[in-house]
Amino acid sequence: MLLTSVTARIDRLLRPLANVYNRFLGDYFGEMNGLQFVLISGSLVALLSAPFWGNFGLVRAMSVASVWAIFAMSWDIQSGYTGYISFGHSVLSGAAGYTTAMLVHNVDPELSMTVTIPVSILAALVVGLLIALPSLRLTGPYFSLITFVAVLIFYRMIPSFSEYTGGQTGIQSVEVFTYDPVLRFYYMVVPMVVIAVVLTFIARSNIGVVLVSIRENEAAVNAAGIDATKFKIFSFALSSVPMGIGGVLLVHFSGGVDPSTFVVVDRSIEMIAIAVLGGMSSILGPLGGAFFLIVLRDYVLTDLADLATPIRWTVFWGLVLLALVFVRDGLFRKLWHGLERLGGDRR
Amino acid sequence: MIEQLLSILVVGAMISAVYALVAIGFTMIFGVGGVLNLAHGALIMIGAFAYLAFTSTSGALSLPPVVGFVVAVAVTAGASYVLYAGLVTFIEDDIVITFLATVVVALLVTELVIIQFGSAPSQLVPIVSGSIYLESVGTRLRYVQLIAFVVSWIAIGALWYYVSKTDEGRSILAASMSTRGAELTGVNLRKVKSRTWLIAGAFAGIAGVFIGTLQSTSPQMWLSPLALAFIIVVVGGIGSIKGSVIAAYLIGYLETASVEFLGPSFQGVLSLIVLVAILLVLPNGLYGRELVHE
Numbered sequence: 001m002l003l004t005s006v007t008a009r010i011d012r013l014l015r016p017l018a019n020v021y022n023r024f025l026g027d028y029f030g031e032m033n034g035l036q037f038v039l040i041s042g043s044l045v046a047l048l049s050a051p052f053w054g055n056f057g058l059v060r061a062m063s064v065a066s067v068w069a070i071f072a073m074s075w076d077i078q079s080g081y082t083g084y085i086s087f088g089h090s091v092l093s094g095a096a097g098y099t100t101a102m103l104v105h106n107v108d109p110e111l112s113m114t115v116t117i118p119v120s121i122l123a124a125l126v127v128g129l130l131i132a133l134p135s136l137r138l139t140g141p142y143f144s145l146i147t148f149v150a151v152l153i154f155y156r157m158i159p160s161f162s163e164y165t166g167g168q169t170g171i172q173s174v175e176v177f178t179y180d181p182v183l184r185f186y187y188m189v190v191p192m193v194v195i196a197v198v199l200t201f202i203a204r205s206n207i208g209v210v211l212v213s214i215r216e217n218e219a220a221v222n223a224a225g226i227d228a229t230k231f232k233i234f235s236f237a238l239s240s241v242p243m244g245i246g247g248v249l250l251v252h253f254s255g256g257v258d259p260s261t262f263v264v265v266d267r268s269i270e271m272i273a274i275a276v277l278g279g280m281s282s283i284l285g286p287l288g289g290a291f292f293l294i295v296l297r298d299y300v301l302t303d304l305a306d307l308a309t310p311i312r313w314t315v316f317w318g319l320v321l322l323a324l325v326f327v328r329d330g331l332f333r334k335l336w337h338g339l340e341r342l343g344g345d346r347r
Numbered sequence: 348m349i350e351q352l353l354s355i356l357v358v359g360a361m362i363s364a365v366y367a368l369v370a371i372g373f374t375m376i377f378g379v380g381g382v383l384n385l386a387h388g389a390l391i392m393i394g395a396f397a398y399l400a401f402t403s404t405s406g407a408l409s410l411p412p413v414v415g416f417v418v419a420v421a422v423t424a425g426a427s428y429v430l431y432a433g434l435v436t437f438i439e440d441d442i443v444i445t446f447l448a449t450v451v452v453a454l455l456v457t458e459l460v461i462i463q464f465g466s467a468p469s470q471l472v473p474i475v476s477g478s479i480y481l482e483s484v485g486t487r488l489r490y491v492q493l494i495a496f497v498v499s500w501i502a503i504g505a506l507w508y509y510v511s512k513t514d515e516g517r518s519i520l521a522a523s524m525s526t527r528g529a530e531l532t533g534v535n536l537r538k539v540k541s542r543t544w545l546i547a548g549a550f551a552g553i554a555g556v557f558i559g560t561l562q563s564t565s566p567q568m569w570l571s572p573l574a575l576a577f578i579i580v581v582v583g584g585i586g587s588i589k590g591s592v593i594a595a596y597l598i599g600y601l602e603t604a605s606v607e608f609l610g611p612s613f614q615g616v617l618s619l620i621v622l623v624a625i626l627l628v629l630p631n632g633l634y635g636r637e638l639v640h641e
Binding site: 141142145148149152266 | 377383434437438441442443444446447448450451452454455458459461462466570574577578581585616619620622623626627630631
């Protein structure tokens with residue numbers, strides 16, 4: 001009670017700022033109270049200024065987290081919203097990464113990024129639509145199974161065609177964006193923020209409502225005269241394009257592809273774990289989840305706690321498991337609604 | 348050519364028997380509880396590593412292989428029960444969370460195995476060593492393969508007897524047909540589920556020891572049996588034991604034939620492609636039924 005009276009006062013102080021936002025953008029991205037507005041704008045400022053206050057390890061972890069945020073948000077717009085749970089999203093980023101690497105490796109090493117990047121994103125889109133096809137007939141666990149199988153097919157094809165794909169070691173001859181850690185950070189963060197804004201906009205629009213309705217009751221959507229199939233396919237396309245962008249960013253971040261960083265099932269599971277942990281069907285939840293988990297794994301557990309690899313992963317998966325059982329709706333959704341309560345009554 | 352076909356017939360039968368063991372536990376858990384247990388591969392791995400820990404000559408116990416086998420199966424059944432009672436009961440109402448939590452358990456077990464046993468593949472002491480050369484077929488068969496075949500059919504037979512001839516077993520069958528109907532006739536659903544997880548764990552344990560002996564015992568070994576269980580169960584129809592056995596043989600023969608004719612690098616790919624084709628034609632598998640939300 002005491003806490004609420006204090007926070008409500010702070011909220012009233014900040015309300016004018018939030019109201020400026022609410023007046024111009026609230027209709028598109030959802031209204032916020034003062035506390036929520038401070039959380040969002042504060043995080044954005046902290047994120048964009050990270051190279052000026054963070055050390056090398058943290059900035060690197062945040063660069064990687066940006067890519068994972070893209071993956072988790074893309075997964076969320078398709079699986080989180082429509083309820084068609086995909087276990088195969090690493091196939092999409094893998095398709096983009098492998099397209100870039102194989103173009104450079106097999107076609108022409110001098111190929112410029114202005115060619116390889118659009119082609120790679122297109123490849124992700126094509127693969128995404130291929131995976132979308134079964135969704136027209138399969139629902140529930142059957143759909144999840146076939147997306148899982150898509151990962152396995154992709155993974156098993158890599159050694160079968162190792163002269164083109166480089167087999168288990170992959171292809172490591174891709175040009176990196178830059179070796180400057182600060183510049184590299186912005187190469188990753190800026191596309192991530194743009195994708196976050198676009199996906200939030202779409203998710204908050206009528207399209208998002210239709211996608212959620214498909215999850216809740218697909219028959220009712222069809223009965224209302226809306227073609228659910230069209231929207232499902234659209235959500236796949238919407239998911240594949242950022243997945244492709246993320247895959248391209250990742251390949252130019254490390255300068256190569258290999259099956260264990262791009263394709264294996266663990267990667268798809270990580271995307272889902274991040275999205276669920278942050279809060280499914282909220283776009284910004286998965287974004288927060290990505291920064292939380294990746295910074296935890298790559299910086300806190302690695303650089304600060306200095307744990308050996310298997311112990312690090314044990315702690316990581318153990319935490320994910322605990323969060324899944326005890327904070328089912330996601331950490332960031334809890335935080336968000338907490339701020340809503342603390343801000344007192346709206347108007 | 349005839350010899351080649353005969354050899355496929357024999358080798359395929361041996362491997363398919365193990366595949367059937369892998370798939371049955373997975374499909375039973377889905378049939379009764381509606382839970383896709385993605386930690387099934389991890390249970391198989393627990394079976395193999397428990398056998399390794401109890402029988403290895405360098406280990407503290409180094410039990411005789413047959414005793415070690417029984418202990419490993421018991422340990423796996425126990426692990427499966429703990430997984431159900433300690434985790435799945437609390438989350439099974441949410442299908443996505445259950446998916447995720449079980450697969451995270453699998454990844455967690457992988458890391459624990461790496462910490463305890465290292466990431467390099469280990470060698471299991473075979474239950475029976477030696478092999479026999481089948482002259483008319485032109486193939487060498489290890490005794491372990493023969494034992495795997497026999498044990499698999501004994502286990503399937505025992506399960507069939509249990510499920511169709513005893514009251515306890517019939518309640519499992521009833522629960523898999525309709526949970527609500529079973530509850531109305533006085534079946535204690537929680538007990539039925541516990542029994543199912545124990546049986547599934549035991550099957551996974553048997554499969555684990557044989558897969559560990561015949562293929563490999565490593566911290567990554569959970570994935571391909573899980574993938575196999577998936578494929579077989581989807582082809583056979585989720586929840587159907589008969590479907591799983593038939594599909595296991597279908598997939599086993601397909602893999603053996605593709606290794607024989609196309610080479611070992613295509614072992615998995617062909618069956619995956621067949622799977623996709625079957626799913627598109629028969630979305631519920633050979634003996635499956637539509638998933639109904641109750």
